[in-house]
Amino acid sequence: MILTILKYAAMIFIGFSSGVAIAGGVFAFITIIGIIPRLVQKTDTRKYIVLYENCIVLGGFLATLTFVFDVYLPLGIVAELIFGAFAGIFIGGLAVCLAETLDVLPIVSRRAKLKIGLQYFILSISLGKTIGSLIYFLYPGFIQFK
Numbered sequence: 001m002i003l004t005i006l007k008y009a010a011m012i013f014i015g016f017s018s019g020v021a022i023a024g025g026v027f028a029f030i031t032i033i034g035i036i037p038r039l040v041q042k043t044d045t046r047k048y049i050v051l052y053e054n055c056i057v058l059g060g061f062l063a064t065l066t067f068v069f070d071v072y073l074p075l076g077i078v079a080e081l082i083f084g085a086f087a088g089i090f091i092g093g094l095a096v097c098l099a100e101t102l103d104v105l106p107i108v109s110r111r112a113k114l115k116i117g118l119q120y121f122i123l124s125i126s127l128g129k130t131i132g133s134l135i136y137f138l139y140p141g142f143i144q145f146k
Contacts, residue, residue: 023060030056035097077138084137088130095129096122 030036036056040049065071073079109118 019064023064026060027057030094033094033097035094038097039093080137081134084134085130087137088133089126091133092126092129096125 036049036052039052040046108114109121114121
């Protein structure tokens, strides 16, 4: 009986510690690539920076809860569209910030000899990510076709 309790306590401790380490890595990654300051700079919304940070932390926490407790919310197609759009916007913004941090876009534009239209290239990356997220969340069983 005590051995079983110790086994479960150890599993809880290891699982919690692993989750903290992974969450720390994810938030460090988001911080390092500078998605929040870049978003604030581009939108000129310095007064909302704490709100941005709180929303990202709260979103990470709620997403973790949905995975741990296998939450199902039958909110309908409209909620799925809204969530898919926001997820696509976030992932697109994250991808663009990462690409900018790694100086991928200037290299690609130089090699592709893009003199004008770089903003359309960035927009197409963001739209592609958004459409991909919408397909993923709206097409039932999509994950089974890996």
